Amino acid sequence: MATQNDLAKYAGVSAGTVSNVVSGSTRVSEKTRRKVEEAIQALNYQPNLIARSLKTQRTHTLGLVVPDITIPFFPRLIRAVEAACRERGYFLVVLDSQENHELELDMLALLRQRVDGILLATSGDGDWTEAVSSQILSGPPIVCVDRVPGKLNVDSVCVDDRRAAEMSVSHLLSMGHREIAIVTGPLTLKNEQERLRGYQHALQMAGIRPKNSLVWNAGFQENEVEAICQRNLLRSQRPSALLATNGVTGLGALKSIYAIGLSVPNDIAFVTFDEIAPDTVFKPQITSVIQPTHEIGFRAVELLLQRILKKEQDLPRSRIRLDATLVVRESSRRYGISD
Amino acid sequence: MATQNDLAKYAGVSAGTVSNVVSGSTRVSEKTRRKVEEAIQALNYQPNLIARSLKTQRTHTLGLVVPDITIPFFPRLIRAVEAACRERGYFLVVLDSQENHELELDMLALLRQRVDGILLATSGDGDWTEAVSSQILSGPPIVCVDRVPGKLNVDSVCVDDRRAAEMSVSHLLSMGHREIAIVTGPLTLKNEQERLRGYQHALQMAGIRPKNSLVWNAGFQENEVEAICQRNLLRSQRPSALLATNGVTGLGALKSIYAIGLSVPNDIAFVTFDEIAPDTVFKPQITSVIQPTHEIGFRAVELLLQRILKKEQDLPRSRIRLDATLVVRESSRRYGISD
């Protein structure tokens, strides 16, 4: 691999001048620029990024930590973020914390020296103690995407969780349901709190008093979700509709519905946040709250780069909220109405 | 961030000695080692990886390029590879080439300076001309996983494609099918060639002459797959069973079966390589060839690290083949037999 020094010798100029050409400085005459560019061609020069990083203290790389790469939502988010990075000339490294807070903190630590900024969709499993938070916040800037820890004071980009939940509940109400249960993920996440709030608010607006017995708070462990759903579904008065606030509880709830031998939507109507399977082939097709993945990714990268590049002016915290879309499919169709 | 120099001053020793302690050299007395370790604690020292890389020409990082992160198989593979890397103390960066050969080559180029070795599951879309190949092979060592380009002479780890296909066909034969079609991905991939060969071989063993009209060669573009399948399924003599050689053609085929209004397995039996949806909830449940993802990932990392670490002895090319498992579910059940 040729170095700038080699170029300098080949072109008969100094190393500093070569550097100026390579980094596109204007302080170089046309003539020498041309000479250096020839040398670049001739020696097939590629700048050494590691050396550059050592000098500039910038890696020109962003990190994205997702909580579970096997959930279909996250690959889509990854693609969006990757596209945004590519557009801005940044390299992206993706890590999967496997819904494990310890691992997540490890990964954040690993990223610290390797990236200029971090996009974080946190695991639901997190404590985010004061100590941990300040430790993390002392590293490269962070923007939370999709999943926002309740306690951490950071920039974030996600959907308007409350409205999305309200929309889902309104839909179920309009289908004639009055007994609507909700199965949430961990309430340590701001999103889950908001989605729950939206659910409660929509019910109240419709003159229905939310019942605690219809709020099923689960974590993100499959077994846990299924156990909680099964237990509740087997009780004497089963709700006529169920809203899951994310893909994990959605899939878990659906599994438990089937395990018990109920069918959707005839025995129980079902709506979930996020897609949990390819939507055209498999039955039942699930009514879902779809997030604008692409926009989330782009806005998050944009925000993060602002933080990175304009560190001078301490921007106020941004909480960007985007609109989600409810896609109505079979699983919430009115009783007894079929294809 | 404290540097080794800071440590040296704090501990009253030289920088070189600090380095010896940090990199675990034995050539250090107990006493000075202790002094330095105290300094490390006191100053909360973290070695600077970039500086280390610049010096050692190693990043202690591996790269994994997958062709489509939205296909459920790849997130699982990523997890396995990530686990293997973690176990060996390596950092992993994952890139998604989106089934686009140009992008794939770009990414390979980006990785060149950032990793010590590359795991590649190639896009089906690739040409791998002589020029491109030698260009790539001049970079860090590569091991292909799951998908192997026909032309590229590299180490690889994948399932025994031929046997897996034979197994699938045998299963369909045992269910009474004689007219079995196959829908393949691009035959530029060694795997697809092998799977096709396995299909043909299994038929011949059963005394059935493979027909060209039952070999549907598609690419990895959804539209393409669906178009080809639809066209063929609408012909006068429809096969009674269909084998898809990967998750992409599998999902495409299934979509076209449904689009035409056929049902599985009553109108046509169906088997595919790889899982294309969560298996317990959605109907129909699909009979699938399951790959040992975990083992693939571990073997691939192991092989790659051998290449990286033992460059002296020019190891011969390894082609590791592992056994796949056929999981029989509804979609290939015998006609007229239901739950």
Add this chain to the structure above:
DNA sequence: CTGAAAGCGCTAACAG
């Protein structure tokens, strides 16, 4: 506009 020189933080000889 160009050259010389320092130094980012680390490792790896090599003396002592």
Add this chain to the structure above:
DNA sequence: CTGTTAGCGCTTTCAG
């Protein structure tokens, strides 16, 4: 066993 030294390849003053 420890200190000194010379870079890895690049950017960035600072003189000229």
